[in-house]
Amino acid sequence: MEIKLRYYGQLQEATGKSEEIISKHFSTIGQLNDYLMKSYPKLENHNYKIAQNNIIESYNNPLIGNRIDLLPPFSGG
């Protein structure tokens, strides 16, 4: 399954990219996150939320979407 990953704000520096497409299978958002933490060890120094198909999800939720966004702390306004 193809997953489009987008990295926002300071996470673009932690990963060295703004987006990428990976072809892998994960049962949960948390499993995907474990994979990303291994791929980009600098992510460990960051807080972020993960959105799946434009909805912010918890790590226990099943991974069913194909668009995943990593969102660092919000600082609008």
Add this chain to the structure above:
Amino acid sequence: MEIKLRYYGQLQEATGKSEEIISKHFSTIGQLNDYLMKSYPKLENHNYKIAQNNIIESYNNPLIGNRIDLLPPFSGG
């Protein structure tokens, strides 16, 4: 003693004038008010505050100023 009286808002209708100068002596604001109520019976139907030399005063205060304003309920904003 000359007292300049000014009437604001609907009190101009109750008294039929916007200002006048009277030459009389009153010890307190309240005494002046009694006199005005007699002169303009329609004032009885109105709530108002009395200011003396640009300060809103209570009826017990001595009348020492020469500028008196009758102020109906405030409705700014």
Add this chain to the structure above:
Amino acid sequence: MNKKIKNIFVEGPITPSSIAKSIENHQTKSMIGAHNIFLGQVRADIIGKKKIIAIEYSAQIEISNQLCHEIREAAFLKYDLTCMHIYHSIGKVKAGEICFFVFVSSSHRSPVFQSLEKIVNEIKDRLPIFGKEIFDDKTYQWKVNN
């Protein structure tokens, strides 16, 4: 507390362009992070079969400006505000036009939210300003604040 007493009254409505000008004047004050603006607009209330088309404001100008000065100085003492601007119309303001403008600024948002409503309410409660509501049939009634 020896600041000069400002005149809050402007003849006729407060225009959107004058509000824009006031906002623009704050863009050089680079320590400001938050503005909060209250605008009072004349409502075309319908009472029975009559509609309000304008309010004609009068005021005891000296007392109003003095009390507004006190309200302003007390707010500066109580809240961490950078700027405060207050204007009220005198004379005729048509329905839909703006008659009252209170503008507070601070480095952060809490002080502007904490202060603005209180300043607005104090001005409405304490300043001797009188509104004559003009109906579309040329009759009128005196405005009552609730």
Add this chain to the structure above:
Amino acid sequence: MNKKIKNIFVEGPITPSSIAKSIENHQTKSMIGAHNIFLGQVRADIIGKKKIIAIEYSAQIEISNQLCHEIREAAFLKYDLTCMHIYHSIGKVKAGEICFFVFVSSSHRSPVFQSLEKIVNEIKDRLPIFGKEIFDDKTYQWKVNN
């Protein structure tokens, strides 16, 4: 609740003249009696020896607009509001310029005061918007909301 989701983002700063235009657009709505406007302005904070000269905003646009829509609809249900307008900058906004605009209107003043701070806080807390603070020496840091 089937209203169209609005795009709150504007490229670059929110100008005083666009704010004036927005105020002016409400002058035909003659049942409005009170407006309350919040403006967020980029502060030239000094950190160490460096000064912030701009913030560059980015956002997850779709999520931000969707959540803002929910915040807006919930506020309309909870408060007696006539109008609500929300804009946030995307891209570069210089110190002193306005990056955030929330405008609520009602027939009376209580609903605008009750609602505005909550709407502003919810937007700041919930919308995935990211501010990159640019210093005068061209270094930067990521903005943290407190």
